[in-house]
Structures are given as C-alpha cells and as structure tokens.
Amino acid sequence: MAMFSFKTCSHPHCHTYVCGQGDYCFRHSVNQEQLYQDCVDRLTGSDDIIDYSLTGSEFEDLTLGKKTISASNMAWCTFRNVDFSQVTLLNSFFDFCLFEKCKFNRIISRYSVFSGSKMIDCDFSGSMIMHTNFSGIDTLRCSFSDCDLYFSTFNSSYLRDTDFEDCNLKKTDFVYTDRRRISYRYSNWEEARF
C-alpha cells in the first residue's frame, strides 16, 4: 500500500516534499533538531512508518526496529553503520543517498527506489528485493548474494567488487552497467538483461 500526501515545501521555489506534518521540508524547517530526533525515534521504534518524508539528513549507528516503511521518502540522506535488517520497504524512496557499512540482510523490498545512491561496504545478502530500482547506483564492496532480485533494475550503475552469487536474476536489468570484479556465481544470469 502506498499513501502519498505530496505536499511540497512552502519555501519559495522549493519543490521538496514536506517533512512530517509541517509546511516545510527538512532543509527549510526551523526546528531541524526536533524533526531529526522524531525521525530517529520513528526509525528505531517498532511502529510502521507510512507516508513520511525527510530528505538530506545524516544518520549514524542506528538499528532499525522490525517494521514496514511504506510510501516514504528519505532521498539525499546519509546512512553510516545503519542496520535495516528487520525492515520491510514498500514504495519507499532512498534515491541519491550515501549508504556506508549498512546492513540490509534478509530485508523485504518491493517497489522501492535506491537510484543514484552510493553504497560502500553494504550487505544486502539473503534479501527479497523485487521490483526495486537501483539504477545509477555506485557500489563498492557490496554483497547482493542469496537475494531474489526479480524485476529489479541496476541499469546505468557503476558496480565494483560486488557479489551477486546464488541470486534469482530473472528479469533483473543490468543494461548499461559498468561492472568490475563482479561475481554472478551460481546465479541464473542467463535470465537477466545485459
């Protein structure tokens, strides 16, 4: 399910979606510290997150609680040493983010977007990542091994030292990717698009 409020920032010429229930995006909010803390509480808590937007913030050393994040927008954020392992992502947008040493083990992701993000030392292994958009990502030392990547797309991405071992790659899109030291061992790469 996706519920989108689509309310944009009241700051002149800013088209970013508003943060929480306010009138401004995170960047143009006067109470950034409070919004940030509220976001951390939401992320680490156990309640599901629906229709939440916070862009351009930094998160470090967090373990997210078991929850579903749906119809949410966390584009342009930085995540360092954040554990997403117990999270289900539905229709959520994490585009143009920086993920460093983040864990996504055994997550469920459907219809979500990671496009344009840079991922360093991130582990997605054992996850079910279907219909998820990774186009234009830039990976270094990442693992997608043992993942179901059905209908996910990595097109136009720059992949380095990244493993796709023992994955379901049916209808996975790797068109126009630049790949160095990538392993597809035991995966059905014949059914992917290259």
Place this chain on the structure above:
Amino acid sequence: MNIYQHFSVVGFCNTYLVARKEGSDALLIDPGHVDAELINLIEANRYRLKHVLLTHRHPSHTEGLGTLKKIYDVEVHASAFSSYEFLYHPIEDAEILQLCGLEIEVIHVPGHSLDSMVYRIDHALFTGDTLLCGRIGSTPGYREQALLISSINQKLMSLDENILLFPGHGTASKLRIERMFNHDLLQLGKIETERQNWREDE
C-alpha cells in the same frame, strides 16, 4: 492519495489502484490481468471502483477489462485515437478529468503507440509504456523512437523533477532519476564505447 501497485505475471504489467482516501471511490489504471489479489485489494480496503483509465490499447494493459466489467460497473476512459469493441469515454491531450475526487491531467505521448496516454495525478505520473525505469517504451521503428523521445522531452521532462513515476512495466522511479540515468533519453552510445577503454584495474 492512496496508490496501490499490483503486478501480474500475465503480461508482466503493473496495474495501479488509485483513490483519494480509504473507503472512497477509486479508479484502476491498466487492468492487464484481474486476479483474486487485485479484487482483494479493492474489497479489503472498501473501495468503490468507478473508473478505469487505459494508457494504450496493448493487450498486456487491457486484457483484464473483460473480467473487471463483469464484476464492477466501471466507466472506461481511453485515448480518442483508440478503437475498442465496447463503449468508452474518449479523452484527448491536455484534458483535465475530475474522477473519484481526483484531478487527472491527460498527456498524449505518442511513439510507443499512437494512442499512448500518460496520466498525471498530483505528483504521480502513470506513464504506461512511454517512459519506463531506465529506458523508453519499445517502438516499431526509428521514426517512432524519435517521436517518443521528443514527446517525452517536451511533455514529461518539463514537469517537476520530484514527480514520482509509476510505469506500466518494471520499477517505480522519479523524473529526476530518469533525467540523470535514462540511457535511451541521454543517448550516450559514445560514452559506452569509451568505457571499454578504461583501465581494467580501476
């Protein structure tokens, strides 16, 4: 606004159920295949299905319509360039529809097919087979491909870059993402060739 994405392996088409709020009147975009999961989505959330919007006439986007019309009394809206064996409400470029409490802007984007329509509802763009994640829709020839690229550039790429993209096939995206990474729109053939010459140990 509530948007539900439904995927069917029959035709690999995305069908979207759109409503203003839970329990309200709702519309379906491209019922490519109607199965129990889709019916359950409508019924479990107490939606009253009133309208169907078709992006274009290809079977993978319309084939579920027969089943759907047996269950629900829906009004079908499709391009005036199409012809169907049932009654439908013909729509044209730049028309604004007021359906289910939603304002829907109709954008004609020919190229994949002559009758290809894109629907903009608030900050969501339902692109059918015109603009997909990382690529454009297939075309019968180079002339149609040029038409599709110019239609997309003129009519879609001028919209706000934060607009969310819900295509007929594949994954969701944003207009900004397609501006930056859609290879078919960027037409970066030469760069691809240059990439082959980059050092292997990079």
